[in-house]
Amino acid sequence: MSPGHYVALAVILFVIGAVGVLIRRNAMVIFMCIELMLNAVNLAFVAFARQHGQVDGQVVAFFVMVVAAAEVVVGLAILMAIFRARRSASVDDASLLKY
Amino acid sequence: MTGTLTAVAARAAAVPTEIPLPAAGVQRAAWLLLVFPLAGAAVLLLGGRRTNRWGHVVGVAMPLAAFVYGVIAFVAMLGYPADERSREITLFTWIHVARFDVPVGLRLDQLSICFVLLITGVGSLIHIFAVGYMSHDPERRRFFGYMNLFVASMLLLVLADNYLVLYVGWEGVGLTSYLLIGFWQYKPEAATAAKKAFVANRVGDLGMSLAIMLMFAAFGSVTFTGVFGQVGKAGQGVTTALGLLLLLGACGKSAQLPLQSWLLDAMEGPTPVSALIHAATMVTAGVYLIVRSGPIFNLSPNARLLVTIVGAATLLFGAIISCAKDDIKKALAGSTMSQIGYMMLAAGLGARGYAFAIALLLAHGFFKAGLFLGAGSIKHEMNDEVDMRRFGGLRKVMPVTFVTFGICYLAIIGIPPFSGFFAKDTIIDAAFETGGTSGWVLGLASLIGAGITAFYMTRVMFMTFAGERRWEEDAHPHEVPPVMTSPMILLAIGAIGFGAFEILNDRLVDFLGPVTGEEPPEPGLFTIAGTVALVLAIGAIILAWAMYGRRPVPVTAPAGRPHTVAARKELYGNTVNESLLMRPGQWLTRLSVYFDNRGVDGLVNTIAATVGGTSGRVRRVQTGFVRSYALSMFLGAVLLVGALLLVRI
Numbered sequence: 001m002s003p004g005h006y007v008a009l010a011v012i013l014f015v016i017g018a019v020g021v022l023i024r025r026n027a028m029v030i031f032m033c034i035e036l037m038l039n040a041v042n043l044a045f046v047a048f049a050r051q052h053g054q055v056d057g058q059v060v061a062f063f064v065m066v067v068a069a070a071e072v073v074v075g076l077a078i079l080m081a082i083f084r085a086r087r088s089a090s091v092d093d094a095s096l097l098k099y
Numbered sequence: 100m101t102g103t104l105t106a107v108a109a110r111a112a113a114v115p116t117e118i119p120l121p122a123a124g125v126q127r128a129a130w131l132l133l134v135f136p137l138a139g140a141a142v143l144l145l146g147g148r149r150t151n152r153w154g155h156v157v158g159v160a161m162p163l164a165a166f167v168y169g170v171i172a173f174v175a176m177l178g179y180p181a182d183e184r185s186r187e188i189t190l191f192t193w194i195h196v197a198r199f200d201v202p203v204g205l206r207l208d209q210l211s212i213c214f215v216l217l218i219t220g221v222g223s224l225i226h227i228f229a230v231g232y233m234s235h236d237p238e239r240r241r242f243f244g245y246m247n248l249f250v251a252s253m254l255l256l257v258l259a260d261n262y263l264v265l266y267v268g269w270e271g272v273g274l275t276s277y278l279l280i281g282f283w284q285y286k287p288e289a290a291t292a293a294k295k296a297f298v299a300n301r302v303g304d305l306g307m308s309l310a311i312m313l314m315f316a317a318f319g320s321v322t323f324t325g326v327f328g329q330v331g332k333a334g335q336g337v338t339t340a341l342g343l344l345l346l347l348g349a350c351g352k353s354a355q356l357p358l359q360s361w362l363l364d365a366m367e368g369p370t371p372v373s374a375l376i377h378a379a380t381m382v383t384a385g386v387y388l389i390v391r392s393g394p395i396f397n398l399s400p401n402a403r404l405l406v407t408i409v410g411a412a413t414l415l416f417g418a419i420i421s422c423a424k425d426d427i428k429k430a431l432a433g434s435t436m437s438q439i440g441y442m443m444l445a446a447g448l449g450a451r452g453y454a455f456a457i458a459l460l461l462a463h464g465f466f467k468a469g470l471f472l473g474a475g476s477i478k479h480e481m482n483d484e485v486d487m488r489r490f491g492g493l494r495k496v497m498p499v500t501f502v503t504f505g506i507c508y509l510a511i512i513g514i515p516p517f518s519g520f521f522a523k524d525t526i527i528d529a530a531f532e533t534g535g536t537s538g539w540v541l542g543l544a545s546l547i548g549a550g551i552t553a554f555y556m557t558r559v560m561f562m563t564f565a566g567e568r569r570w571e572e573d574a575h576p577h578e579v580p581p582v583m584t585s586p587m588i589l590l591a592i593g594a595i596g597f598g599a600f601e602i603l604n605d606r607l608v609d610f611l612g613p614v615t616g617e618e619p620p621e622p623g624l625f626t627i628a629g630t631v632a633l634v635l636a637i638g639a640i641i642l643a644w645a646m647y648g649r650r651p652v653p654v655t656a657p658a659g660r661p662h663t664v665a666a667r668k669e670l671y672g673n674t675v676n677e678s679l680l681m682r683p684g685q686w687l688t689r690l691s692v693y694f695d696n697r698g699v700d701g702l703v704n705t706i707a708a709t710v711g712g713t714s715g716r717v718r719r720v721q722t723g724f725v726r727s728y729a730l731s732m733f734l735g736a737v738l739l740v741g742a743l744l745l746v747r748i
Contacts, residue, residue: 018733021726021729022726022729022730022733023726025726030725091724091725091726092724092726094725095722095723095724095725096723097723098721098722098723099718099719099720099721099722099723
């Protein structure tokens with residue numbers, strides 16, 4: 001398994017995540033897609049770290065996980081608040097902040 | 100013989116440019132002249148309604164006190180030898196910057212004391228009259244406040260020892276004239292007339308202020324001594340320019356052509372105002388200015404020629420207007436314009452004429468104030484009616500007014516031995532003695548003016564006092580109370596004897612000699628020109644009797660022939676002003692407004708509208724949908740990555 005395969009997998013996962021963020025309406029799914037993108041990046045980091053024989057990429061992957069965890073905490077709280085107010089998790093319903 | 104020689108020698112030495120001596124004795128308190136009326140004005144105007152009850156007493160007492168002091172100062176002056184009568188007191192330094200030094204000082208000399216006595220004397224009489232005339236006006240206290248302020252300003256004008264302080268008085272009388280013309284400001288005509296007088300005066304003031312600036316530029320001084328001492332060294336151009344600018348100032352204040360239009364409208368003010376400001380004192384300030392600036396005018400024959408032309412034109416202009424006016428006050432106002440024209444003509448003759456101008460000015464102060472007070476008491480009794488076609492037959496019901504008005508009438512048309520005869524005939528003589536074409540033109544103009552004066556004044560007399568009663572039904576005229584008749588009687592006494600007193604024996608001429616310079620020629624009592632003027636006047640009286648005395652006067656004015664209509668319309672003076680100044684001015688403002696609205700505002704508004712419209716369209720991008728924002732973020736990221744790759748490759 002060459003690093004190329006890992007990078008290709010990371011790209012596929014990232015694109016799936018990105019498309020999911022753009023086309024899905026359910027906030028929960030969008031969250032999961034964002035996590036997917038973050039993990040795709042993590043995978044790329046770890047693959048390159050392995051290739052270069054350095055630990056920098058692996059350390060950064062940990063940082064990304066911490067950031068992702070923090071983001072999930074805040075994001076889910078917002079999601080809960082919106083759901084309680086509107087009985088819906090669709091992001092298109094929460095479109096008041098506009099022109 | 101020796102005495103005469105000494106007197107001549109003393110007069111020759113006493114050139115007008117001589118430096119006055121410092122005042123001594125009682126004259127050192129000359130500032131009292133200003134303080135009395137100023138204190139009156141301050142008490143009445145600052146005291147407010149509290150002073151309503153006794154305000155008029157203060158208002159009358161203050162000019163009277165100034166008059167008493169004026170007489171004392173006059174007696175003190177007579178105690179000095181002729182060439183030591185010009186005295187100055189310096190009060191304080193007003194402006195002192197580098198070379199520019201303006202002390203505030205008063206000059207008491209033969210010329211200013213004449214004016215002080217006229218202003219305070221006739222002024223006090225008119226104040227007394229006003230107590231009765233304004234008795235029903237709730238604002239009488241304010242009226243007296245303004246009148247006192249006027250007296251103070253006018254005294255400052257004639258007492259100032261430099262042009263800048265004179266200018267303060269000049270503006271002061273302009274302001275009080277404005278306030279008093281518009282005293283009944285709830286009447287739109289009065290408010291408009293006040294504004295008109297103020298604007299016309301501003302035009303004249305412009306000439307005055309430019310003259311002062313030119314004096315400072317040319318001589319570095321604005322004091323009389325400083326200017327007159329150096330004017331001999333200045334070129335012809337400077338003296339002529341100064342003369343013309345001062346003439347412009349004089350024209351504005353004295354309602355001479357071409358700034359004459361405000362005076363007739365100024366009659367909207369209360370009648371005592373017309374008598375004091377627009378007949379006896381303020382409108383003569385222009386004549387004072389020219390006589391006072393004699394040393395400048397003596398050096399500029401061109402400026403003097405223009406002064407005589409303005410005087411001659413105005414004396415005919417005013418007289419012709421008076422012939423057709425049915426409003427008694429406006430007829431008298433036209434007459435004032437005409438009489439001041441005589442004074443200007445005399446002043447323009449130079450050193451020969453200054454004393455005669457002042458002689459007519461003083462005599463005119465008496466008889467014209469008397470005429471106006473007479474008109475005022477008639478108006479008072481006729482329910483504010485001023486149309487002479489509604490008068491008639493007042494001889495019986497108002498005998499005192501009739502007699503005093505009649506005496507002043509005889510004085511103004513120049514019937515001997517009343518004052519106008521002496522004062523006016525000397526001017527007609529002096530005009531003829533100028534010699535050459537200008538002498539004939541000026542002389543004939545003043546002769547014809549004398550004839551027209553007799554015509555319009557006789558017309559006023561017949562329409563007001565003679566004939567059948569054409570009164571409004573609710574008019575019940577009676578003789579006015581003594582508080583109003585006594586000033587009229589005193590003024591009429593002045594009109595009887597004052598002219599003869601000043602002219603005979605050269606009293607006034609000799610008295611003013613040291614100020615006016617060169618001695619005027621001895622006027623004869625009955626000269627050819629004077630006799631012709633008298634004959635003309637008698638002819639005009641007969642003509643006026645034939646037109647207004649013999650035939651009944653119609654209550655509504657007949658349509659009239661073109662010249663009557665022209666005179667009624669003030670010889671189209673207002674039309675000329677309107678078409679030459681007002682309409683082009685309005686077009687200019689309209690053009691500016693158009694340019695401002697369409698040009699300046701248009702540009703600014705277009706820019707604003709463009710920005711606003713664009714942003715209105717652009718803000719539609721903010722849809723509120725998270726995915727559209729996410730898409731733009733992705734696209735941006737793709738673009739960035741693409742650009743980076745492109746640069747790398």
